[in-house]
Structures are given as C-alpha cells and as structure tokens.
Amino acid sequence: MNKIIALVVAVVVVVLVASSAVFMVDPRHVAIISSSGGANATLAGPGLHVKLPPPFQTATFIDTRIQAFDAPDADRYTTSDKTELLVNPVVRYRISDPLKLFAATKGDAQTLSDRLASLSRDALGDAISKVTLTEALAQQEAIANGARDALRQTAAPLGIDVIAIELTRVDYPPELAQTVFKRMSAAREQAAAEIREKGAAEAQQIKDDAERKQQGVLADAYAQAQAIKGEGDGKAAAIAAEAFGRDPDFYRFYQSMLAYRESFRPGDVIVVDSSSDFFRFMRGPNGGATGGDNASASATPRKH
Known part of the structure; x- marks a missing residue:
C-alpha cells in the first residue's frame, strides 16, 4: 500500500514538474525565459517550448x-507665454525589442507604465513650452507629433516603438478659465475691430474711386455735349445765313417774332413807344419801314 501511495505521489510530482516545464506561446505574445533574478534571458517566439521548472x-x-x-x-x-493647460495624452506603442524591455523593467507592467508616463510627460511638456496659448489650442496635432518624435527617441532604449500620441484633452485649469476666456474675448474683439476698420477703409477707397470715375464720365459727357452743341450752333448759324440770303425780309420777320416771344411774359407791364422800330412788324408784314431794318430787328424794349 505504501508503495502505491509513493508511486502516486511521484506521478503527481512528475506531472507538476512537467506542466511547469512545458509552456505554449500564442502568436500575440513572446516569452522571455530567464534564470533566477532575470539573468541569462532568452527569447521564445510563438509555439511550444520547454524550460526548467521554477x-x-x-x-x-x-x-x-x-x-x-x-x-x-x-x-x-x-x-511659452506662461499659461497653464490641462492635457491628457494617449500614447500608442508597440514593444519592438522584448529583451531590452525585460532588461529595463524585469517584465513588471507597473514599471513600464511609470516609465512611459514620465517620458511622455517630459516630451509633451517640452513641446508645449515652445508654443503660445493660441498656438497650443490651434496646433494640437503638430504638438502631438512633435512630442511623439521626442518620445520615440527616449523610449527606444526600452525596446518600445512609439507609434502616435493623441491629445484627448486640452483645457484650462478651473482657476484660470475665466481669465483666459476674457483675454480671448478681448483679442477677438480687437481682431474684429481691425477687420471693420480695414473694411471701412476699403469701402471709402472704392467710393473715392467711383466718384473719380463719375467725375471723369461727367467731364467727358460735358465735353461731348459742348462739342455737339457747338456743332449744332454752327449748323444753325449756317442755316440762318442761308435763310437770310434767300429771303432777308422773312428772316427779319422771323427774328422779330422770336424777340417778341422772349420779351413778353404773362403779367409783365411794358411801357414803350408804339412808333419804335421794335414793333414795326406789328404794323405790317414788311415792318412798316424800308430802312434801318437790321438795327430795328435786334432792338428790345425796356421793362418798367
């Protein structure tokens, strides 16, 4: 009976030793096989492996x-302008050299987290310290990329390849939020005032240009009108001269009629000598006189 019990115990011990000596690594992981204290570390890829029991x-x-x-x-x-920001980054990485990571952390996950937190804080702090508040808010992607490049260099000795840094939060501390908002509001108001001032100046410039063009158009139109008027006066004078040459008596009669129309207005009281040469065509179609017609045709009465 004792022999059977001893045999069972031996079998159990052998099974336990064998189970601790044989292990499987899946494709998502690698295994670091090390002696006591982490010495003589070797890398084991996906598959079935054998090691000495602990x-x-x-x-x-x-x-x-x-x-x-x-x-x-x-x-x-x-x-850079001494404004505090609350920033929460997410670091995406891959372990590219497991042996380096094991040598630095002995496989402790908390040690890896602490090291990544410290390195990412330094990289991001350096990137943000180089920009102003306005730039930090407007250029978050550029800041994250700069911090990623810096972190990639400092994390390389850990066997870590940093893929990306994403800023999930960029905010103001509660005690500074109101002050920053007032400063931003004042800056926006100043920018709006500058834009309005620039717009007003451009509008005035457009108005001045339009007025100059208008004056130019009016001057050209006036010159053309004067030229046309002069041409018309010339033609009228030529026609008048031709009419006078054809029938001097009728020309003098027509001119006197025009003078009457221009001289007499409704409501005017005119005191004149009825025998004046100015009224000779009222006494007869030939003017009632034979001499001095040219002078009398242009005579005008005086109004009292």
Missing part, C-alpha cells in the same frame, strides 16, 4: 501587439 527558470509573457497608455489624470503644462 525557481530555476521562469517565463515572462510580453504582448507584441499595438498597445495604448492613457494617463489616469490630466497633467499641467505651461506654454
């Missing part, structure tokens, strides 16, 4: 997929 050798599994590190709380960062 405490002689241990297997530490490392995820080689893309992972994300998100700080639990937002940190404070200071811009």
Whole structure:
C-alpha cells in the first residue's frame, strides 16, 4: 500500500514538474525565459517550448501587439507665454525589442507604465513650452507629433516603438478659465475691430474711386455735349445765313417774332413807344419801314 501511495505521489510530482516545464506561446505574445533574478534571458517566439521548472527558470509573457497608455489624470503644462493647460495624452506603442524591455523593467507592467508616463510627460511638456496659448489650442496635432518624435527617441532604449500620441484633452485649469476666456474675448474683439476698420477703409477707397470715375464720365459727357452743341450752333448759324440770303425780309420777320416771344411774359407791364422800330412788324408784314431794318430787328424794349 505504501508503495502505491509513493508511486502516486511521484506521478503527481512528475506531472507538476512537467506542466511547469512545458509552456505554449500564442502568436500575440513572446516569452522571455530567464534564470533566477532575470539573468541569462532568452527569447521564445510563438509555439511550444520547454524550460526548467521554477525557481530555476521562469517565463515572462510580453504582448507584441499595438498597445495604448492613457494617463489616469490630466497633467499641467505651461506654454511659452506662461499659461497653464490641462492635457491628457494617449500614447500608442508597440514593444519592438522584448529583451531590452525585460532588461529595463524585469517584465513588471507597473514599471513600464511609470516609465512611459514620465517620458511622455517630459516630451509633451517640452513641446508645449515652445508654443503660445493660441498656438497650443490651434496646433494640437503638430504638438502631438512633435512630442511623439521626442518620445520615440527616449523610449527606444526600452525596446518600445512609439507609434502616435493623441491629445484627448486640452483645457484650462478651473482657476484660470475665466481669465483666459476674457483675454480671448478681448483679442477677438480687437481682431474684429481691425477687420471693420480695414473694411471701412476699403469701402471709402472704392467710393473715392467711383466718384473719380463719375467725375471723369461727367467731364467727358460735358465735353461731348459742348462739342455737339457747338456743332449744332454752327449748323444753325449756317442755316440762318442761308435763310437770310434767300429771303432777308422773312428772316427779319422771323427774328422779330422770336424777340417778341422772349420779351413778353404773362403779367409783365411794358411801357414803350408804339412808333419804335421794335414793333414795326406789328404794323405790317414788311415792318412798316424800308430802312434801318437790321438795327430795328435786334432792338428790345425796356421793362418798367
């Protein structure tokens, strides 16, 4: 009976030793096989592997997929114009060299998180310290890319390849929010005033240009009108001269009629000598006289 019990115990021990010596690595991970204290670390890829049972050798599994590190709380960062911001970054990375990572952290996940938090804080703080508040709010992607490049260099000794940094929060501390909002409002009002002033100046310039063009058009129109008027007066004089040459008596009669129409207005009281040459065509169609017709045709009465 004792032999049977001893045999069972031996079998159980062998099974336990065998189960701790044989292990499987899936394609999403690699295993670091190390001796006591992390010495003599070797890399084991996906598949079935054999190692010495603990405490002689241990297997530490490392995820080689893309992972994300998100700080639990937002940190404070200071811009170049001494304004504080609350920023919460998400770091996406991949473990590219598991042996380096194991040498630096001994496979401890908390140590890796602490190191990433410290390095990402330094990289992001340096990037934000180079820009003003306005630039930090408007150029978040550029800031994140700059911090990513810096973190990629500092994280390389850990065997980590930094893929991207995303800023999930960029905000003001509560005690500074009202002050910053007032400053931003004042800046926007100043920018709006400058735009309105520029618009008014441009409008005045357009108005001045339009007035100059208007004056030019009016001057050209007046010159053309004067030229046409002069041409018409010339033609009228030529026609008048031709009419006078054909029938001097009728021309004098017509001119006297025009003078009557221009001289007499409704309501006027005119005192004249009825025998004046100005009224000779009222006494007869030939003017009632034979001489001095040219002078009398142009005579005008005086109004009293």
